[in-house]
Amino acid sequence: MTISIRNLEKVYKLGTEKGKALEVRALDGVTLDIEQNEYVAIMGTSGSGKSTLMNILGCLDKPTGGQYSLSGIPVHKMSSAALARVRNEQIGFVFQSFELLAKQTALKNVTLPMVYSRTNWIGARKRAKVALERVGLGERLTHRPNQLSGGQRQRVAVARALVNNPSILLADEPTGNLDSTTTEEIIALFQELHDAGQTIVIVTHEEEVAGQAKRIVRLRDGKVMSDFPTEEDPIHQEFLRAKAATAMRLAEEVAT
């Protein structure tokens, strides 16, 4: 079991009003297991708690209640300093806005997580090179982010996320800043990584992107609303049908 969460809660205290504590229950008892080599999409409207769940899964934030164990380590009890090490060794992040260091080359950007690693700094340059080759940027090692396209930047970010061989790859709206062509590029890359055995958790609000995952977890109001394999997910199936119908209608219109 790579990820195991039980009754996870995250409550934000906003102060008190008229003697009553004002609080927001961003996560309200989430229970979820993610096995090794799964490819899971987490979906939900804004305010559903998906970002909060993502932050806790990525050890960037601590839950206020419940248990979370990552690769068997109970991380919900850890100090923020200890979490830094877990982030470094167990988790690879891909952000919506890439978060590359603008003044550094692709190679340097990919090297960054190894700078903070206890072991992987030996031969870091070579590892970074291999990682960039794996995402198809072997020819772009010395380019800076502003010399790369959006899709290429996100590839650099993916290479950076993978370079320490994390247990899970966490992607927060990885295609949010990309056009449809490059979105497909990145989705294909994720598929490739999944085929190679990488556990992937992706947060998205695009059904198309979620459809590539093997399992869709939907959140609403801090709770798990549904959790199905993609082909059994009713909302997604509905989406596919609607999409097919639209395509059909469009084809008919073109034909007539």
Next chain:
Amino acid sequence: MILLSPVMMILRVLSQTVVLALAQIYNNKIRTMLTTLGIVVAVGSIILIMGSLSGMQRGVLSEFEQFGAKRVFMDGTLPPSWRGKLNWREVQLQQEEVDAIREHVTSLDKLCAMYFGAYDIQYEEIILESVRTTGIEPSWHDIENREIMEGRRFSSIDIEQASNVCVINEKAIEELNLPKDAVGEFILLSGRRFIIVGIVETIERSAMFGGGDTQTEMYIPISTAMNLNPDGWINYAQGEMKNPDDADNVVAEISFVLRKMRGIEPDQDDTFDVQVMQNIIDDFNKIAFVMTLITGLVVLVSLIVGGIGIMNIMLVSVSERTREIGLRKAMGAHPIVILMQFLVEAVVLCLAGAAVGIAVGQLCLMGVRNMPIEMLKDAAAPFWAIALSAGLSAAAGIGFGMFPAIRASLLNPIDALRHE
């Protein structure tokens, strides 16, 4: 396994943060220059002031040393507690007192009574008015370290008989238009015939000890000088001790002899003054130390002002790079590593300022050395001043960089990543 040890980790992170900090400085050249100006000025002034001060101190001390660290001076003084009971004439040293000191103070090697007079001197047609004429004893040559170039010193017979003999310097020969070999010539001193028995060498001295332009000098035996003046007292006596470390003993022994001879009661003040060169050097060193301390304080204040500038720019840097901090934390940077990154950056900034400041200070010192001031001729920043200014700058970097660095290290990674 040593490669994975925490020590190695710290060293590795440290070297990486130094590279990062240098890159940061390189990318913000103008800002860095303006920020470190305070440090540059502070360090530049440390180097300039300490260099000048220590140069001056060295200059003065070498003057003192040339003058002799073993020297002892004594003369009569009239302290306030004795006023009304004695007048200033009655406290002047007497020849007998000097002789008693010579006899009883064994830690004194040499002693010489001195009397200053001014007399008209004539050789053939040339008359020099009011020439400074000093009554001395033969030991004067050894104490002053001025040898006879031609002829001889005064002998004990000259002293005993108060002979009309004199020793002059080359300047006097020139002024009086004496023949080159002046020994054996007669001159008139205050209307009496004196035979020149020796020519004394002239030593170049700085203005501080009455040097500068060489003056016409005339020396006669102290006993002869006593006969020429009716007062009966001498101006002062100077001596040389056997061992400069004996200073306190020498002063005590001389005081003992003089107090006994003058019948001063234990509760009464001395009516004389005994000074040792070492005391004067100590006094000077104390003054120099206080001066160093005061300028040091002023410079410290400017360093603090410079440090606040550094703190300001580091706070700006932290807030500018909040997202970067968030990213680094998300990638697994330990809070202490982030703290170190910004601390090192502050220290590197300060040290860069210090390096420029040291260079500027040295340049200024070069200017100071070329100024027409004798005492500042070998002004040079001592090594400790350079080390101190670099150390203080680094300390300022740590001190003033700590707050921004702690702020950076405590940033919550999620909030930092969301920062616009």
